[in-house]
Amino acid sequence: MTTSSPHSKNRRYDFIFPGRPDQHVNSDADWFPSPEEVARARARLERQGVVGSFSRSEARRLVPPGETPWLWWVFAVLWPLIWPTVIVLTLTTNRLAWLPVWLPPILALLHMAALAVPVLYTERGSSQADLRKHFGKVRTVSEMLALDPAEFEAWTAMMFQLMGYRVADTQTVADHGIDLAVTNDRLKLGLVQCKRYRGTVGEATVRDLYGTMMHENADFAWLVTTGAVSRQAREWARGKPMELWDGRQLEEAARRYR
16 A cells, blocks of 8 residues: 655655554444453463563574584684685695685685575574564553553564564654654654553644654654554544554554564
């Protein structure tokens, strides 16, 4: 789907989440979980050790021990045994006169690249798998409401990372209620506002977010809430470079990216 900026009717926003911005949510939001359901979800997450574990600065192990193939270690050990000796012999003696002086350094670099690429690939895959596993521990609105605001913000940051965005510290932009700043190859700057509460987001909140987006010269804005979004807010946001995600859309995202 696409939306257009008021400044450019033909501008495409292919990087947005495939949600349902035109879907109107009743203000009574009969899908809200009860306080008892939220309390049970909190207790369950605490038993599982999930609560308190969400942190964007949390250091995660990228390559678990024992997962490096033995063949990689063989080639890693061979590198310092072979190439420094070959290079020295080529430069200082005639024993390898048949070997061009420029060839050993190039072969050594290729050998090093062959060692580095699998490590980088494994690190990325392991990191993504770990992130997906951690993110997937919270799947329902009741579990999202069981998180405190900082934990919900971190959970939302994980979701954007799994969607392929780079999540920046909001210190890079003026705060104005913005919780996350995201970028990718097609998005110079996107602003995310997280609203973890039981209630309905109104038009005034959406207007404020849009004003901040224009002030910061951002390309796109998201309002992410565990609650509902009023019909008036959705109608006001229609046609603008912004997305409004309610609790049900977050449940859909949790199923998609876990």
